[in-house]
């Protein structure tokens with residue numbers, strides 16, 4: 001999203017003069033244009049009197065305001081088409097927003113329909129506020145770590161924080177980013193329609209708000225993208241009271257700091273909140289269904305993460321158990337009671353009492369009420385909308401539902417903000433008849449704990465399976481942050497990086513990093529995978545010294561193929577010899 005926001009600013013600075021992609025005829029009308037074409041049809045000058053409105057500010061309207069009605073008419077007149085819009089996007093989270101920006105750039109006339117708040121989960125209840133909490137609490141942790149500071153000759157007095165101040169930082173940031181997103185859409189002439197949308201047909205959508213006859217309407221579009229996202233998944237037997245038993249939706253408000261909190265689930269949300277809570281003085285107990293913590297991570301990285309993020313902090317854990325029953329409490333008066341049941345035997349094994357309980361057991365698609373039956377589609381058993389590799393929605397028989405696409409959390413392929421946005425861009429490319437398939441194995445992921453964990457591609461366990469099945473030798477290269485000058489200057493030598501690659505072809509299968517700024521470091525690897533760079537190419541990249549990026553430099557240089565490959569990229573020259581810390585390569 002940040003990237004698309006930056007791109008928006010850039011485009012605005014350039015005056016949004018002309019579409020930078022799409023068929024030459026798809027030139028987007030801009031304020032300064034005197035004549036323009038849309039989908040090949042010339043827009044008469046008389047209509048162009050309205051064109052500035054397309055590129056100008058557009059307010060959210062309760063009903064189809066005259067301005068929106070006019071632009072819909074304009075779109076029809078312009079294209080000679082029978083549709084109000086080229087593209088309607090249902091849901092305006094980061095996925096819908098990314099798709100809308102790209103569609104405008106491709107010259108499409110676009111509307112988004114949003115039922116709750118612009119920016120969706122990521123901006124209002126996810127990435128953005130959680131990273132604000134992590135930033136503030138991380139600062140508290142750092143400043144309270146006297147040993148760490150003393151090792152650099154720094155002394156600090158007592159460090160205090162204001163809980164409400166931290167909570168406000170998160171809320172204010174969400175509000176700011178939400179406003180930025182809205183303005184970026186308005187400035188590009190995207191119509192923002194408010195209401196819950198449902199299909200009437202493949203190319204016809206109705207929207208409105210319950211109990212509000214003044215809100216809503218019906219629009220038609222040549223293509224429709226479903227981008228309705230997800231909501232917290234709460235297992236049966238767990239009543240959410242929003243005070244003592246809650247999901248991330250409530251936790252992000254940081255309304256109070258319990259002395260002791262149980263976190264059900266040790267995935268991304270569980271880990272990031274354990275980082276926030278322990279930094280601010282709360283003790284944590286993890287309850288994890290699988291036999292080990294962080295089951296989604298590469299095993300070696302999870303073991304190191306356990307040492308760096310769990311041990312030495314006020315955290316204990318129960319693994320292989322589920323919270324079969326949770327009874328809410330009353331803050332300061334009555335504890336929350338959690339019954340633990342063995343995940344495999346289903347026998348009750350324990351009962352714990354805590355001040356609060358955060359349920360972080362995954363997310364469920366928000367696809368209710370879309371009336372998918374009207375387009376002969378149905379969700380899968382878990383509520384996700386099935387799609388093919390072009391993000392086209394599939395019906396119950398696996399056939400493409402014409403003109404309907406689904407991106408982001410709602411299709412369940414990869415529940416990350418940047419994945420939603422990338423899928424949106426991919427869907428728009430396909431809508432514009434430029435076949436595009438997103439390589440999901442090149443999408444990076446990061447957990448913003450202190451230190452951070454990041455990865456791209458497959459885990460070592462999966463790579464070993466692939467090597468066995470496909471009969472190739474797996475290469476494993478590893479480096480440590482302990483050998484990196486920049487990390488040592490920061491007294492942050494804890495961490496490692498690992499690369500998995502094919503020893504025969506040099507193909508990079510996965511890269512995993514845990515350590516300072518791992519979330520930023522992963523992109524060299526993810527971009528290499530996306531662009532098909534191989535070990536024998538990437539090891540000639542040059543990295544500034546001293547930077548953390550040299551952790552990856554050493555990782556790439558430490559990879560060895562079975563047989564020397566012919567040549568490397570012509571423009572690269574082997575880096576000048578510089579002392580390289582020892583690198584372990586399998």
Ligand SMILES: Cc1cc2nc3c(=O)[nH]c(=O)nc-3n(C[C@H](O)[C@H](O)[C@H](O)COP(=O)(O)OP(=O)(O)OC[C@H]3O[C@@H](n4cnc5c(N)ncnc54)[C@H](O)[C@@H]3O)c2cc1C
Nearest residue numbers: 091093095115120121122126127197229408409415416417
């Ligand atoms: C606590 C937390 C932290 C996270 N941190 C990160 C992170 O650091 N990095 C990361 O990559 N990901 C993170 N995520 C995941 C990320 O938020 C999601 O992957 C992302 O928001 C998905 O985007 P989306 O556009 O698919 O859906 P959403 O952001 O959920 O947006 C969907 C929108 O559609 C609207 N909508 C739904 N149904 C309808 C309808 N019928 N009509 C009209 N509108 C409708 C909703 O109101 C919503 O605004 C985090 C999630 C959580 C919960």
Ligand SMILES: NC(=O)c1ccc[n+]([C@@H]2O[C@H](COP(=O)([O-])OP(=O)(O)OC[C@H]3O[C@@H](n4cnc5c(N)ncnc54)[C@H](O)[C@@H]3O)[C@@H](O)[C@H]2O)c1
Nearest residue numbers: 265266267268269270288289322323360361362415446447
């Ligand atoms: N930094 C990030 O990118 C980031 C941060 C937060 C959330 N997210 C996204 O949000 C989504 C949801 O995050 P999450 O942490 O809730 O889900 P998750 O899938 O990452 O982890 C859920 C964990 O809960 C465990 N679990 C499930 N049911 C359980 C039960 N009944 N009892 C005990 N344990 C149980 C699972 O084994 C798993 O370890 C993720 O898919 C992720 O993509 C991303």
